[in-house]
Amino acid sequence: MKVLVNDKAHQLSSNKLTELINDLVKGDAPFAIAVNAQFIPRSNYDTIELQDGDSVEILSPMQGG
Amino acid sequence: MWTLADKTIKSRLLIGTALYPSPQIMVDAINASGAEVLTVSLRRQNPEQGGGQEFWNYLKELNLNILPNTAGCHSVKEAVTTAQMARELFNTNWLKLEVIGDDYNLQPDPFALLEASKELIAQGFEVFPYCTDDLVLCEKLVEAGCRILMPWGAPIGTGRGLTDPYALKVLRARMPKDITMIVDAGIGSPSHAVQALEMGYDGVLLNTAVAKAADPIVMARAFKHALEAGRLGYEAGVMPEKDLAAPSTPTLGTPFWHQNK
Numbered sequence A: 001m002k003v004l005v006n007d008k009a010h011q012l013s014s015n016k017l018t019e020l021i022n023d024l025v026k027g028d029a030p031f032a033i034a035v036n037a038q039f040i041p042r043s044n045y046d047t048i049e050l051q052d053g054d055s056v057e058i059l060s061p062m063q064g065g
Numbered sequence B: 001m002w003t004l005a006d007k008t009i010k011s012r013l014l015i016g017t018a019l020y021p022s023p024q025i026m027v028d029a030i031n032a033s034g035a036e037v038l039t040v041s042l043r044r045q046n047p048e049q050g051g052g053q054e055f056w057n058y059l060k061e062l063n064l065n066i067l068p069n070t071a072g073c074h075s076v077k078e079a080v081t082t083a084q085m086a087r088e089l090f091n092t093n094w095l096k097l098e099v100i101g102d103d104y105n106l107q108p109d110p111f112a113l114l115e116a117s118k119e120l121i122a123q124g125f126e127v128f129p130y131c132t133d134d135l136v137l138c139e140k141l142v143e144a145g146c147r148i149l150m151p152w153g154a155p156i157g158t159g160r161g162l163t164d165p166y167a168l169k170v171l172r173a174r175m176p177k178d179i180t181m182i183v184d185a186g187i188g189s190p191s192h193a194v195q196a197l198e199m200g201y202d203g204v205l206l207n208t209a210v211a212k213a214a215d216p217i218v219m220a221r222a223f224k225h226a227l228e229a230g231r232l233g234y235e236a237g238v239m240p241e242k243d244l245a246a247p248s249t250p251t252l253g254t255p256f257w258h259q260n261k
Helices: A017-024 A042-047 B023-033 B053-062 B076-090 B110-122 B135-143 B165-174 B190-198 B216-236
Strands: A002-005 A008-011 A032-035 A038-040 A055-063 B002-004 B007-009 B013-016 B037-044 B065-068 B094-097 B100-102 B126-131 B148-151 B180-184 B203-206
Touching: A002 A017, A017 A032, A017 A042, A017 A055, A032 B076, A038 A042, A038 B076, A055 B053, A055 B076, B013 B023, B013 B216, B023 B053, B023 B216, B037 B053, B037 B076, B065 B076, B076 B094, B076 B110, B094 B110, B110 B126, B110 B135, B126 B135, B135 B148, B135 B165, B148 B165, B165 B180, B190 B203, B190 B216, B203 B216
Parallel strands: A002 A055, B013 B037, B013 B203, B037 B065, B065 B094, B094 B126, B126 B148, B148 B180, B180 B203
Antiparallel strands: A002 A008, A032 A038, A032 A055, A055 B037, B002 B007
8 A cells, every 4th residue: 555655655564554653753753643634633543544545744843933 | 920821931032943053053042042932843854764853852952832833834724734733743732823825925814814713712722823913803813812912023034123113003002901912023133122022012923033143142142131121111111202302401500601602
């Protein structure tokens, strides 16, 4: 299954959002996720099953004004 | 001390975290400024390389109040989704709400700003709306439940100061006293901050003026003093302007050689 993560193609062996997170997210900086422009609260990660072609945004802290 | 939303803080300066020559200069400048509120953002970064980790470590070291923004959002939907992500990521319901309507001068879209404010207040956010100095817009934002307003002094990053002091003065006078008012954007020099505070604004939010100064750390100190001076000037009550000169030295007892003129 192929999804877009931050606009880059990513191949997944399972449709679980939690697996994508385990594969991709390193370090202990906080992050937040949206799937198809819909915010996914952390408490729902376990229940989210991705579909082929889904667009996943993983956002991290960044400097801002 | 003063109250900003649910916090009691000392400094009236809210400062951004972007554009500094280096992360260490950012930390040193923020410390020198005395600011207790930092604006931050959230962006796509490479999660596999621990994106955001270094900045996060600096935020933890600074240990100040975090005000996430929705910079770059152009629609209600984008702003609301970004706000929801920011709340979870930074663990705060504070939000500097930016909904840009024009890319040339980064002017807020007043209609989308109002709609997004209503939606986010309903979701429990403390909305700090980045707005223009339009009186009617600000009244509508207050009606929508905003306790804080952040009108621009000038477009973001221009450093032009308070380009319409009349509008800002009227706005402060017309808004209820319990509404916290912060001039956000356009501040370029410490004197601009003094001017805003003397008008009765509760604080200023700035970034570029410090980050792009020749010496950001010294400029941060200058702003710290400017905010204190401006607030004291407001509390002391500035004398009314007059058109005619009036001597400050007593005229009684003027020496005879003056009297003979």
